Amino acid sequence: MLGYVRAFKPEMKIKDFELYKGVYCSLCRSLGRLYSPLAQLFLSYDFALAAVLRLAVAESGCTFEQKRCPYNPAKKCMICSRREIIDYCAHALIITVYYKIIDNLHDGGIKNKIVAALIYPVVALMHKKAKKLAPNADKTVAEMMKKQPLTEKKNGVCLDEAAHGSADALGSIFAEGFEGKQKDALYSFGYMIGRFVYILDAADDLESDAKTGSFNPFINENISDEASRAEFADKITGMLNLTQSQALEALDSLEINRFYDILDNIVFDGLTACAKKTLTKYRPHEKEKKTYTVN
């Protein structure tokens, strides 16, 4: 996951935004405590969603306590009391970063390869610890990474099949440790979020992948002139909408004890805004000034 999943601030209550940022800060702190300050560089809002979700479905609530941010002492951050939940997300984050780096080592551009080779030894150490602390999450992602190249090599692989790997992995990470109906709902929620991110990422990288010859499920799409680019953007938007509608359905079938508004904001407004922003490069140039339209 690459920074696509984040809350949409304009539609959020200020309290909710503070809590959301608090979860983000807590995750940062967990990373620093468990995996050294270097791990904090990998922090992203994507895993804040995982943390908010797990806090939301937890049986008992949590308190947020004001503490100082070590990097910016003027800033105060709210730290969540449910450490074990935040820690699980930190493990999952390290695990995905590790496999992402291995992936870059194998088939990234030359720049990516050098960066990956430089940080690999450190991340490998972190991964060793994460693997011990969250063995199931590691197994899921490792399996996915093994299967994905085989899927990509297949002839005429369809989008659904290509997206299945990462979607399934995220679903399993979300559902880890739950049972019954709740597990199914968490799994399909994670599945749809993973699928959304995969499709958006693939559409985002289409041009660079076409240059380097890397795998991309949309490689056969025509984006040579302005009209066909806009058509491509519309097509992707349709696919994303379909996925988002299923994610919302899964969210509604979850038994949520708190933070519903935050989750709804991320999935409903956040994903929409992000998809729109990412796909603007395929649309005819529009002015970039911020506007509000009120009917």
Added chain:
Amino acid sequence: MKNPYEVLGVPQGASMEQVNAAYRELSRKYADDSSASAQKRMDELNRAYDEIIMDSGAYAGYSASGNQSYSAADYSDIKAKINSGRLDDAQTILDGMPEYSRNAEWYYLKGTIQQKRGWLEEAAKNFATASNLDPTNNTYKLAYNRVNNARNGGYRTERRQNNRKDSNSGCSGCDMCSGLICADCCCECFGGDLIPCC
């Protein structure tokens, strides 16, 4: 979700004829009305009808096309498997059917399995094939329309409206108490008393 039989206004376990008659009558009533609430009711009605049809064995024979090369029993078995969540088994049986014998029903069921799995694009294709093969069947058309509606972002307006309705839903217990206290203050200003104890 509401009990589908209740939505149609028929007793639980009513016969297919009763269900069909009730559906026809209600849908005619809502079809003439173009207001948003009528459309919502229509949606609810269609969903309820679908569910009853899916649960009953009558489904496979319900298709209007005549060329059913597979007997109703085959498909109802698959449907039972889908409903109980045994998607792998259902898919194995479906994939085992020879290509020439695949009809609209086959594509519809295949699409249903794929939708449950999250393979939305393939599901959409199969729903489209099903409704092309048998344009008279409402279930296939409904499934296909639902996908297209979601593709165009139709769920967004619906969700916004629902949220708005939740936020100003009538008079809460708190509203009533504060209303009474206000009334009591007013009465006291004019020398009377509504609530003697305060």
